[in-house]
Amino acid sequence: MSAGFSSQPNAAATAEEEAYRHIQQALRLGRYKAGERLIPEDIAAEIGMSRMPVREAFRRLASDGLVVLRPNRGCIVAGLTLDELYEAFEMRSVLEGLAVRLAVPRIDEDMLDELERLLARMERAGQSGSSDWVVRHQEFHGRIYALSGRPKLIHQISALHVVIEPYMRIWFDYVDKPLSAREEHAALIAALRSGDARHAEQVMQEHILGTAPLLADFATPSRR
């Protein structure tokens, strides 16, 4: 299962796990460009193992939609077309909307405070121009979804975040700071505070769908 919000600092139990994390991290940071071919032997050498565990990691990454595997033709970095980027955001909107709806009844004052804190931290990271913002942003969202108490849902959302992360980074690097972001996230907290689950779901859906076109402008004419 793919890692996501839950940054597991634990040592990898197997070589396959190590390879998986290594490659996923590189993909998230945009170290490999879309369309680029990943050669198992090279990566294996890079992290000191044979190509077998790397091959297995490829399978998982392919299931996550991060790479494409074609028989006898190796592994290439997936990347998203514009349509696929929108699609990912559409899926996010309903899944994260659901997660918020389920989270609302479980939220308490402490958690709202915590979210305010995370928002402030995200804000700081944003102003310093650090690309840490992307991580903080995921952390903020992730904290809300965790409250839903739905492991598979969280996992799925997290996987979508990983897929779009490279594009979030590019976007963030170009437009210094998402101006609307602060207000939108504050509005999100307000919606949570209201206790109206359906309303919070609605706000989240709109927040996510509103982000897609902003990103799309910077998602370079992508492959495939």
Place this chain on the structure above:
Amino acid sequence: MSAGFSSQPNAAATAEEEAYRHIQQALRLGRYKAGERLIPEDIAAEIGMSRMPVREAFRRLASDGLVVLRPNRGCIVAGLTLDELYEAFEMRSVLEGLAVRLAVPRIDEDMLDELERLLARMERAGQSGSSDWVVRHQEFHGRIYALSGRPKLIHQISALHVVIEPYMRIWFDYVDKPLSAREEHAALIAALRSGDARHAEQVMQEHILGTAPLLADFATPSRR
């Protein structure tokens, strides 16, 4: 990538693919029980290959949530707890709701006729007690989602269908025929015909969420 609605009759290009299909099919039909351990060598022998491709198939099946892989402890059939079953239906409700919403503007009279035909076929399969009903049911739903024109969304929905399929089969075997099913699916077609995307989304969500408790009564006190 997991197969789903799109029954690919094509020959498997690789041994891994063959193993994947073989095991997935067995899981869908409930041939392996939840909690059962799958031994690579045995399965490999069964389909005449070494255990390497089977191992790789396991990875994909694990990503699909069909099996659980623990380091040094092998591969066990996942199965769903009651909570997880509900969770799967919650996710289905929003994802399939989205798919329908997107499908509505693309639907035409011919497609509505086609759906009527599929519904009739499902009905027939249901009356004959054939467990073909489950397949027909997936076919009916799948045809709608295909219209959404969102490959990843379709794939995701399809994966959820695979996960719940064993439970659908058990359910169907116990309660001869889902009485409400005919009406609900007819109502679905009516909603599609109305051309009101949001309304159709709503109907689909309720249809799916309404099914969960029916199934839950027959989902035996499951493991984990």
Place this chain on the structure above:
DNA sequence: GATTGGATAAGTGGATACAAAAATACTTTT
């Protein structure tokens, strides 16, 4: 009789080996 300890068997993870397929470089032909 249940529990613990340890020998033995079974299974897993990973490396290596090898055949087949694809990509590449190199001719040859026109």
Place this chain on the structure above:
DNA sequence: AAAAGTATTTTTGTATCCACTTATCCAATC
């Protein structure tokens, strides 16, 4: 010099092998 064919290299898919972990069985102990 471009195109087509051929040889060579690279890479992939799969089988096999080995070291290490986990499971099973059986006896000794309480």
